[in-house]
Amino acid sequence: EVQLVQSGAEVKKPGESLKISCKGSGYSFPNYWIGWVRQMPGKGLEWMGIIYPGDSNTRYSPSFQGQVTISADKSISTAYVQWSSLKASDTAMYYCARMHSNNPLAPFDYWGQGTLVTVSS
Amino acid sequence: DIQMTQSPSSLSASLGDRVTITCRASQSISSYLNWYQQKPGKAPKLLIYAASRLQSGVPSRFSGSGSGTDFTLTISSLQPEDFATYYCQQSHSTPHTFGQGTKLEIK
Numbered sequence: 001e002v003q004l005v006q007s008g009a010e011v012k013k014p015g016e017s018l019k020i021s022c023k024g025s026g027y028s029f030p031n032y033w034i035g036w037v038r039q040m041p042g043k044g045l046e047w048m049g050i051i052y053p054g055d056s057n058t059r060y061s062p063s064f065q066g067q068v069t070i071s072a073d074k075s076i077s078t079a080y081v082q083w084s085s086l087k088a089s090d091t092a093m094y095y096c097a098r099m100h101s102n103n104p105l106a107p108f109d110y111w112g113q114g115t116l117v118t119v120s121s
Numbered sequence: 122d123i124q125m126t127q128s129p130s131s132l133s134a135s136l137g138d139r140v141t142i143t144c145r146a147s148q149s150i151s152s153y154l155n156w157y158q159q160k161p162g163k164a165p166k167l168l169i170y171a172a173s174r175l176q177s178g179v180p181s182r183f184s185g186s187g188s189g190t191d192f193t194l195t196i197s198s199l200q201p202e203d204f205a206t207y208y209c210q211q212s213h214s215t216p217h218t219f220g221q222g223t224k225l226e227i228k
Contacts, residue, residue: 035217037165045157045165045208045219061216062122095164105212107155109176111164 002026004034004096004112011118012086019082020115022096029077030054033099035108036070036081040092048094050104051079059104086119093117123147123211127220133228138199142223144192144209153213156185156194159222160205168207169194199225 007021022034035050049060053072060070072079079096094115097108124147134140144154152172157165167176169185172192182197196203204227209220 044222045159045210047210047215047217047219050215050217059215063216097164100167100170104215105153107167107170107210107212108157108165109167109170111166114164 002098002110004098004110006094006096006112006115009116009118011120013121014086014088014119016086016119017082017084018086018117019080020094020117022079022112024077024079024098027098030074031102033102033104033106034072034079035097035099036068036079037095037097037108038064038092039095039114048081050099052102052104053077053079054102086117088119088121090117091119122216123150123214123218125209125211125218125220127207127209127223129223130221131224131226133226134199135228136199136201140196140199140225142194142207142209142225144187144194144220146190146192146211146213149189150211150213152188153211154185154187154192155210155212156183157208157210158203158205159208165208 030053033050036048038046048064051058053074096112098110100106100109126145154172156169159165173185206222206224
């Protein structure tokens, strides 16, 4: 069974750094793109970027380029998104999701449960 | 970026109704159009991919059509579990943008 299990909720202060994780199981982790999606409170879905764990090929949305870093460690089947300096506007639910194949044009077919990040002074 | 526009933004319907949600892309995306369902407090769920292909395990009352710039999601006979928010997404080119969502509510 394919599963994506995300790290737990975080409460941080503005300016702090953060790295959240997404561990995949039940499939060949290196061979499927994984992406990150933001959902701000009461709002829609925003595509942040994707990574191919096999070679760490990464593609970012221009809206998130330079704001976050997406990475993956295929040896432990885990993808990450990190911030070096959080802002209050980063408060959101963050989902990881696996793409349907090794094709970067594929949809997201499996999703993690979400990680709630709250940034408040 | 390719802009995705859904209509309507919200919709009230009754059990058993046939419902259609539309999604328009700002440029041609061939058939690289996906539909997701999201219920409150839950992760999105893939319903339809490649415009018309039903994801495994999704009931056949869901169907999708379209190509190029105009797409539709149809639910043939609304069931209680279908009341949710629906999002389209293009996967033709990065960033794979989502529509703003359509909230389907019980009338």
